[in-house]
Amino acid sequence: MTGTQQQAPAFPRPTPDPDSAPWWDALREHRLLFQRCRRCGHAQLYFRAVCRECWSRDLETPESSGRGVVYSYSVLYSVGDPVLKEELPYALAIVELDEGARLLTRIVGDPDAVAVGRRVRVVFHDVDEELTLPYFALEEDDA
Ligand code: ZN
Numbered sequence: 001m002t003g004t005q006q007q008a009p010a011f012p013r014p015t016p017d018p019d020s021a022p023w024w025d026a027l028r029e030h031r032l033l034f035q036r037c038r039r040c041g042h043a044q045l046y047f048r049a050v051c052r053e054c055w056s057r058d059l060e061t062p063e064s065s066g067r068g069v070v071y072s073y074s075v076l077y078s079v080g081d082p083v084l085k086e087e088l089p090y091a092l093a094i095v096e097l098d099e100g101a102r103l104l105t106r107i108v109g110d111p112d113a114v115a116v117g118r119r120v121r122v123v124f125h126d127v128d129e130e131l132t133l134p135y136f137a138l139e140e141d142d143a
Contacts, residue, residue, distance in 0.1 A: 066122035
């Protein structure tokens, strides 16, 4: 490959580390994991070596129901990344899972329908064979 070839811009990729690798591996299998501290019960995302509340390293990684609520959000109309720009506008949200962990994610569908407190459910977005992202969709019966 020469430096002059025009390449399609790549989807911005996360860089898994030893702590987060199990999370990305599970997502490829369409399973949403979170971390729960065996000592204090705190639920967290993303994966870390220690509990953010009590610094215990005794963490388990149960599978989430994939359901939760919109904790906060904003609708993006501009973004620097050339690939994500194609997908505007969309709602970027913090979703609180029913198990208590929160993650930054995208709400698919009409961004105008998103509201704080709306129930959401995970939808797995396969970017390619290597990368699956957990997006969320509004629950239909919660309008
Ligand atoms: Zn803890």
